[in-house]
Amino acid sequence: MDLMSVIGQQFETDLVALRDRVNTRLAEYVAAVPDCPETLRESMGYSLLAGGKRLRPILVLLACEACGGAVESALPAACAIEMIHTYSLIHDDLPAMDNDDYRRGRLTNHKVYGDAMAILAGDALLTLAFEVIARDTHPGSVAAACCADLAAASGWCGMVGGQVADLEAEQREARQTTGRTSQNDRGPLDSAAELRQLEAIHRRKTGRLLTSAVTLGARVAQADTNLLGRLEEFGKRVGLAFQIADDLLDVTGDAAKMGKNVGKDATLGKMTYPALLGLEGSRRKADDLIREACGLVEPMGDRARSLCELAKFVTKRDH
Amino acid sequence: MDLMSVIGQQFETDLVALRDRVNTRLAEYVAAVPDCPETLRESMGYSLLAGGKRLRPILVLLACEACGGAVESALPAACAIEMIHTYSLIHDDLPAMDNDDYRRGRLTNHKVYGDAMAILAGDALLTLAFEVIARDTHPGSVAAACCADLAAASGWCGMVGGQVADLEAEQREARQTTGRTSQNDRGPLDSAAELRQLEAIHRRKTGRLLTSAVTLGARVAQADTNLLGRLEEFGKRVGLAFQIADDLLDVTGDAAKMGKNVGKDATLGKMTYPALLGLEGSRRKADDLIREACGLVEPMGDRARSLCELAKFVTKRDH
Numbered sequence: 001m002d003l004m005s006v007i008g009q010q011f012e013t014d015l016v017a018l019r020d021r022v023n024t025r026l027a028e029y030v031a032a033v034p035d036c037p038e039t040l041r042e043s044m045g046y047s048l049l050a051g052g053k054r055l056r057p058i059l060v061l062l063a064c065e066a067c068g069g070a071v072e073s074a075l076p077a078a079c080a081i082e083m084i085h086t087y088s089l090i091h092d093d094l095p096a097m098d099n100d101d102y103r104r105g106r107l108t109n110h111k112v113y114g115d116a117m118a119i120l121a122g123d124a125l126l127t128l129a130f131e132v133i134a135r136d137t138h139p140g141s142v143a144a145a146c147c148a149d150l151a152a153a154s155g156w157c158g159m160v161g162g163q164v165a166d167l168e169a170e171q172r173e174a175r176q177t178t179g180r181t182s183q184n185d186r187g188p189l190d191s192a193a194e195l196r197q198l199e200a201i202h203r204r205k206t207g208r209l210l211t212s213a214v215t216l217g218a219r220v221a222q223a224d225t226n227l228l229g230r231l232e233e234f235g236k237r238v239g240l241a242f243q244i245a246d247d248l249l250d251v252t253g254d255a256a257k258m259g260k261n262v263g264k265d266a267t268l269g270k271m272t273y274p275a276l277l278g279l280e281g282s283r284r285k286a287d288d289l290i291r292e293a294c295g296l297v298e299p300m301g302d303r304a305r306s307l308c309e310l311a312k313f314v315t316k317r318d319h
Numbered sequence: 320m321d322l323m324s325v326i327g328q329q330f331e332t333d334l335v336a337l338r339d340r341v342n343t344r345l346a347e348y349v350a351a352v353p354d355c356p357e358t359l360r361e362s363m364g365y366s367l368l369a370g371g372k373r374l375r376p377i378l379v380l381l382a383c384e385a386c387g388g389a390v391e392s393a394l395p396a397a398c399a400i401e402m403i404h405t406y407s408l409i410h411d412d413l414p415a416m417d418n419d420d421y422r423r424g425r426l427t428n429h430k431v432y433g434d435a436m437a438i439l440a441g442d443a444l445l446t447l448a449f450e451v452i453a454r455d456t457h458p459g460s461v462a463a464a465c466c467a468d469l470a471a472a473s474g475w476c477g478m479v480g481g482q483v484a485d486l487e488a489e490q491r492e493a494r495q496t497t498g499r500t501s502q503n504d505r506g507p508l509d510s511a512a513e514l515r516q517l518e519a520i521h522r523r524k525t526g527r528l529l530t531s532a533v534t535l536g537a538r539v540a541q542a543d544t545n546l547l548g549r550l551e552e553f554g555k556r557v558g559l560a561f562q563i564a565d566d567l568l569d570v571t572g573d574a575a576k577m578g579k580n581v582g583k584d585a586t587l588g589k590m591t592y593p594a595l596l597g598l599e600g601s602r603r604k605a606d607d608l609i610r611e612a613c614g615l616v617e618p619m620g621d622r623a624r625s626l627c628e629l630a631k632f633v634t635k636r637d638h
Binding site: 033035036037039040041044087091094096097114115116117119120122123124126127128130131133134135137139140141142143144145147148151152154155156157160161163164165167168204 | 352354355356358359360363406410413415416433434435436438439441442443445446447449450452453454456458459460461462463464466467470471473474475476479480482483484486487523
């Protein structure tokens, strides 16, 4: 099944066009500058320009359009969120973290440039994200609101916090798997509690950044509070559905298409949606979330149609 | 010699009061929040609240005051720059980078919390810096200008770029010390070229962030372009003088007072100001820079007096 075959022909063309615009602008943002060491620039570009679906930036652009804004005006925010996403992958792949050798079908950043450069390239991309939004989004008050939104979504109470919670949950699982080492170890959680814990982790680890993609677009279009709130609720549901789809792909996906190892979650005994709800239950939950999400933006009429199409695509993708 | 004994009694009192305000606000910024994992918050606070001179935030506050702004209005930017400085220390100390065990007299972050948590705490502090400025600096247009300034100073063409250039220079030195391994290896640079290279590294690695401290303060006070430019030139000179003083302290300083190892530069055969200009030559250069810096802000009259006092303190400190 081709990347876009699940969606309509016209929408497919639109999506490819948007992705191309994002890729072009990203390449411009990391083009050679006199004052940056070439190795650092190369390392940043290696991961940032490695392809990928560009789901987050496209969400920014479509949300902006759905709120009556111009796609062009949302490109800095769209690129910024992809920089944040990319830095998080570079740091997550490090030996001190998940220790992954492959990502998007290529060697991970630290396998090519070494751990020190990978840490610094991640730091530089994270910083560049805020530079790009703050400098290139107008007016300044909107730029500031976007910086605050993106930082809250990706920081200690958002993505980074979720990554810590995930690491800590893995360590707990590992302790339980290898047997109790102390009387203080907690027993396994019941499945409702596990589901709550899983959702709490994912809400932060991936959900908040995906939600921020939608609200960034709305902010650039200077949407009113009511519309912003509606899109935030849309984003929350799409973010959770995305994570469920990701867990499903780790069970049913094709390593070659995905460009990374699959089945890793099960090997690690990780808490996932398929492990808690089964394959069918997980698919149903994802579909329900997308239906709710589309219901939320339906009153916005035709201009929100692409946003809803993209939401559907999130759960149907095969890599 | 006490921290403040080189400066006047009233200025000393003022400086301690400013430092206390910064420390209080920093503690508020990393106070417990329901949605952040406690270990992450602890790790962030461990390094952020470990003391230190708070030179950068105090520069922000004094520059704001010198341009007619209220100290209170510059506190978010002041805290943000200290978060950036702290994250850079946490990441620099990692085994993959400088592999340091002590910092400010305590175990480094990764020695206490592990490498993964140290990477994430650094990421979280870097992100929080932009959240704090973007959310708490007013009006929004000033917040955006501050975010852009701080990001440019600390990113790929600023601090992170300087760190990469420094790592690469060290690797070159190491190759030269262990003998030529290939005919393509360059011979040692002549000392004028070495001095240029040293200044280029420091301008980015430490100079741009110190300069940004001064321009952030000016921006919060909504200084005009002329005044902003004058303060930028002031900051550049203070930044370079600071680095020369730092190199001198590595030769003449007291490990107990500094809370970290000294003499490390010489052991590593690192290019430094004392190595290139001698102790006396380095002191003279630092004094010249501070004299120039103070000359630049003299026309601003009394309100810039504290800024000039602080500049003098930068080269006289003993840790």
